[in-house]
Amino acid sequence: MKLPPLVQAFVLHFGEMGSRWGINRTVGQIYALLYVSPDPLNAEQIVDALGVSRSNVSMGLKELQAWNLAIPKHIPDDRRDHFTTPDDVWQILRTLAEERKKREVDPTLSVLRELLMQTPGSAEERHAQQRMAEMHGLIEQLTTWYDDVKRLETERLASLLALGARVTRLLEAKDKVVGLVRGRTPSAKEG
Amino acid sequence: MKLPPLVQAFVLHFGEMGSRWGINRTVGQIYALLYVSPDPLNAEQIVDALGVSRSNVSMGLKELQAWNLAIPKHIPDDRRDHFTTPDDVWQILRTLAEERKKREVDPTLSVLRELLMQTPGSAEERHAQQRMAEMHGLIEQLTTWYDDVKRLETERLASLLALGARVTRLLEAKDKVVGLVRGRTPSAKEG
DNA sequence: CCGACATTTCAGGAATTTCTGAAATATCGA
DNA sequence: TCGATATTTCAGAAATTCCTGAAATGTCGG
Structure with a gap:
């Protein structure tokens, strides 16, 4: 890896944090690199910068695209794909929230709904359902709020936060x- | 695993989601089980319910305690440790937010602060620092807001959400x- | 202190995830 | 169509994480 020390430290940190965020090291590093890069990078440049295999970069980029955290930018007269991250940090936040909700919350919500439809066959099940209902209620309130808030434009959201x-x-x-x-x-x- | 179907489905779901939430299957299952249980459970009961090893349960409980998501409850005339989850779902939400922030956000904030103190040695580094400053600003705003909001009592928080x-x-x-x-x-x- | 439990630690095997290199596929200009 | 270049796929190696059984440690009443 041959990067300016500041960039290198940032990239390495994102790599290490990756596991805590549910992404792998390479994906974290690629994101960090793209994020601080002044211009879009192609896969080869990422390989050089991070010292990982070409195929790993390919897979990492695919995952980041699935998260909407890497976007292909076409460079005229260049066949290779180049990538950046969305540049508005607020937009990044929205994207992250949206994707995490989709992956980490929605499936649970739907399982809870399903289980709450069933008829309990014992006192134990009745109690369990009671608890599930509490959890379901909380999550539903949170997601309703989130659905509301995510539609606010950045400026309003910022002033709300500041408040x-x-x-x-x-x-x-x-x-x-x-x-x-x-x-x-x-x-x-x-x- | 010998559990009422409703409970079993819930427990299995939490086990599966575990990986997406950055915890392992057993930890997720233990949590789910304690959450819907009418009474505190001891380690042996968890072993029986989930069909995993005693030592695995021990480690899982330790981790949940570190997250403040399992709390030991002493049962009179019983030497064994019994565990429940906090019963107020709002409290659980606070706990989760607090712990996730501590593990997933704070380290990045401190790395960013450190890197922003340094003097950039090139145009590239200057640009990188600029981006890091944006990220730092956003995170700081979010955490300030969070610190504010977490102090609200449940009722007020709920009415805010409802709004x-x-x-x-x-x-x-x-x-x-x-x-x-x-x-x-x-x-x-x-x- | 002893004996009967209860819990924790931990080495190493099992399972899972990540990463690589080679091969396959895709895309373009000529 | 061909060749040059770019990207993706994928089997298996490498790394990591998870889980277990056995041994160690802790805790209590007597």
């Missing part, structure tokens, strides 16, 4: 205002 | 109100 827990003050304020309005004009609709 | 994207309407409303108030009383403080 943080202070949102609750807003909520309190809203409760008061609603109370007031109701006091005066009983027909007012709630927000 | 979903409609929060933004609240934001718009707030902007208006603040504008009005400012128009009338210039010295008014912002919320």
Whole structure:
């Protein structure tokens, strides 16, 4: 691997973290490399930079494309495929959230739904179903919220984040205002 | 494995999903089993239920305890350790978020900070650092928001979730109100 | 301290995942 | 169509992770 020290450190870190994130070392490294690269890279360049086999890079790129984390960029007069990462970090966040949800949450949600349809045959099963219902409820609330929030454009999402827990003050304020309005004009609709 | 069909399906699913969640099959199964169990279980009971080795259960329980997802419950007049999962699903969510952050996010944040301190030695490194700064900024915003939100008590958190994207309407409303108030009383403080 | 359990540790075998090199396939210009 | 180049596939080697059984350690009542 022949990279500027800063880049190398970054790439190696992503490689190491890979296992904790459910991706393998090479995939993590390829992503990191593409992420900090000023220009799109082709497979050969990645091979040179990381010192892994050509086929490994091919597979890694395929996986990253499946995650929508590597996108092919055509370079004029060059037959080779070149790749970048999406450049807007917020977009990357959305993509990551979306893909993780699809792989890590949705299957469980559907299993839970299925099991909750069944009729329990014992007290034990009844209790289990009760617990599953709790889990299902939580996950459903989370995903509903997520579906809502993911549609917000970046700017609004950022301002929401910046607000943080202070949102609750807003909520309190809203409760008061609603109370007031109701006091005066009983027909007012709630927000 | 000798379990009611409903429980068995649930346990098996958690085992299969384990790899996607960065835990191994046994750990996933143990967790699922404890989660739906009406009473705390001891290691022997888990062995019987799952058909895995005693030592495997021991290691699995240790890991779950490290994640704060299994808690020892002492049963009077019984020397054996018994285990449950925290019963409040919201608490489980917090725990999970906390632990994942600690393992999957914090190390990257600290590496990024370190690399951003260094002086770039080339245009390439300068660009890389620029990208790292973007990533760092995003992660920092997210974790700040998270630190804020995690302190909310369950009820408030739930109502926030329920509100979903409609929060933004609240934001718009707030902007208006603040504008009005400012128009009338210039010295008014912002919320 | 002893004996009866309960739990943990750990070496190494089993299972799984990752990675490679070689071969197959695809794509292009001439 | 052919040859040059680019990419993918895939069998099996390498690496890693998981799991087990046996031995060690811990803990309690007597």
